[in-house]
Amino acid sequence: MQCAEFESRINQLLDDREPPRADARVADHARECVACADVLASYGQVLDIIQDSAPLEMDADPTPLIIAQVQLAARRRRRLWTTLVPLAVAASLLIALVPLIKMRLDRPDVEVVNLQTPEPVTPVVSPREVDPTGAGSPQPPLPADDRQGVDIVRMAIEVNKALAGLTDRLSKTPTDDPSPQPAPGVAPEGREWLRNINDGLKPLADTMAAALSAMGRTLPNTAGEESPSS
Amino acid sequence: MLQELRELANRCMAGDQAAMVDLVERYRARVFGLCYRMLNHRQDAEDMVQETFVRVLKSLRHWQQHRPFEPWLLAIAGNRCRTLLAARGRRPTMSPLVEHLPDERPSSQPGDELMEEVWLVLLQLRKEYRQSFLLFHEQQLSYAEISAAMDCPIGTAKTWVHRARRDLAKGLRSRRVIEESTNAVRRV
Numbered sequence: 001m002q003c004a005e006f007e008s009r010i011n012q013l014l015d016d017r018e019p020p021r022a023d024a025r026v027a028d029h030a031r032e033c034v035a036c037a038d039v040l041a042s043y044g045q046v047l048d049i050i051q052d053s054a055p056l057e058m059d060a061d062p063t064p065l066i067i068a069q070v071q072l073a074a075r076r077r078r079r080l081w082t083t084l085v086p087l088a089v090a091a092s093l094l095i096a097l098v099p100l101i102k103m104r105l106d107r108p109d110v111e112v113v114n115l116q117t118p119e120p121v122t123p124v125v126s127p128r129e130v131d132p133t134g135a136g137s138p139q140p141p142l143p144a145d146d147r148q149g150v151d152i153v154r155m156a157i158e159v160n161k162a163l164a165g166l167t168d169r170l171s172k173t174p175t176d177d178p179s180p181q182p183a184p185g186v187a188p189e190g191r192e193w194l195r196n197i198n199d200g201l202k203p204l205a206d207t208m209a210a211a212l213s214a215m216g217r218t219l220p221n222t223a224g225e226e227s228p229s230s
Numbered sequence: 231m232l233q234e235l236r237e238l239a240n241r242c243m244a245g246d247q248a249a250m251v252d253l254v255e256r257y258r259a260r261v262f263g264l265c266y267r268m269l270n271h272r273q274d275a276e277d278m279v280q281e282t283f284v285r286v287l288k289s290l291r292h293w294q295q296h297r298p299f300e301p302w303l304l305a306i307a308g309n310r311c312r313t314l315l316a317a318r319g320r321r322p323t324m325s326p327l328v329e330h331l332p333d334e335r336p337s338s339q340p341g342d343e344l345m346e347e348v349w350l351v352l353l354q355l356r357k358e359y360r361q362s363f364l365l366f367h368e369q370q371l372s373y374a375e376i377s378a379a380m381d382c383p384i385g386t387a388k389t390w391v392h393r394a395r396r397d398l399a400k401g402l403r404s405r406r407v408i409e410e411s412t413n414a415v416r417r418v
C-alpha cells in the first residue's frame with residue numbers, strides 16, 4: 001500500500017464500521033511508515049473517544065414543559081380554525097368580487113334597479129335610451145350581462161350582511177367583557193387574541209362597505225335605493 | 231420497532247399525553263447529546279431539546295411513517311442547532327469541555343485531557359462537518375439517513391464525514407496530544 005491511499009483506506013473501513021487497526025494491509029503499512037502510523041493512531045484515538053464518551057444527561061426533565069407547550073399550541077390552533085374559517089370564506093368572496101366590481105365601475109351604463117326585489121328583475125334602460133316623448137314601446141328584456149350585474153350586486157349585499165353579522169358576533173365575544181373572570185370556553189390568554197381578530201375584522205367590513213357603496217354610486221338608477229352597505 | 235413507533239406517533243397525533251411523554255423520554259438523551267455536541271452550551275442545548283420536541287410533536291404528521299424516525303428527529307434537532315449557531319454568528323462558546331462528564335468521574339483521569347482536545351477540535355469544525363460526523367459516529371446513522379437528515383446527497387454526507395475525521399485527526403496531531411507513534415500504533 002502507498003501512503004497516498006492510506007488515509008482513504010482508513011475512511012473506507014470506518015465507513016463500513018470496521019476497525020482500521022484490524023485490517024492487514026493498513027497494519028502492515030503502519031509498521032513500515034512512521035507518518036502513516038501517526039495518522040492511524042490519531043484516527044483511532046478520535047473514534048475511541050467518541051465511542052467511550054459517557055452519555056450526556058440533562059439537568060432538568062424538559063418533558064412537562066414540552067407537553068404544556070404542545071397542548072397550548074393545539075388549543076390555539078383549534079380556536080384559530082373555529083374563528084377564522086368564516087372570516088376566510090368572507091374574505092375569499094370579497095376578493096372574488098373585486099374584478100366584478102371593477103367591471104361594474106368600467107361599465108356605468110349598465111343598469112341595475114330594485115336591488116331588494118326578488119326575481120323577476122324589473123329591467124330599466126339608461127336615461128339616454130329613454131324615449132323623451134314617453135310614447136316609446138315597452139322596454140326590452142335586460143341583456144344577459146346586465147342580469148349578471150344584478151346577481152353580482154345581490155351577492156355582494158349578502159356577503160356584506162354576512163360580514164356585518166360576523167362583526168356583531170365577534171364584538172359580542174367575551175373579549176369585551178369587563179369582568180376579570182373569563183367567560184366559559186374562553187381561556188384568559190385567548191381574550192387578547194380574540195380582541196385582535198375583532199379589531200382586524202372591522203376594517204375589512206368597512207372596506208367592503210365602502211367598495212360596495214362606490215359601486216352603487218356608479219349605477220344611475222339606484223339613487224335613493226338602499227345602500228349595499230346597509 | 232417501527233410499527234411500535236408508528237402507533238406511538240399516531241397516539242401523539244391524537245393528543246394522547248402519555249404517548250407524548252413516552253416519545254420524549256425515549257429520545258431526549260440522544261437529542262440532547264447531539265445538541266450539546268453541536269452547541270457546547272448546556273443551557274442552549276436544553277433549550278434546543280425543548281424546541282425540537284415541541285416542533286416534532288406539532289408536526290408528526292409530516293413524518294413519513296415508512297421511514298426511520300430517528301433521522302427525521304435528529305434532522306430537526308440539527309437544524310435547530312444550526313439555526314441557533316447562525317443566529318449567534320459565532321462559533322460555539324468554549325466553555326469547559328469536561329462539563330459533560332459524570333460528576334463521580336475524577337477529572338484527573340488520563341483520558342480526560344485527550345477527550346477535551348477531541349471535543350475542542352470538533353467544535354472548531356464547520357457545522358456541517360460536525361453534524362454529519364456526530365450523526366455517523368455518535369448517533370450511528372447510515373450515510374443514507376444522514377443524507378435525508380441533512381437534505382444533501384449521500385456523496386456530500388460522506389465527504390463531510392471524511393473531512394471531519396481528517397480534520398479531527400489532523401487537529402489532534404497538530405496539538406501534539408498524540409502519543410509517540412510507536413506507542414499509539416500499539417494502542418490501535
Ligand SMILES: [Zn+2]
Binds near residue numbers: 002034035
Ligand atoms: Zn505511509
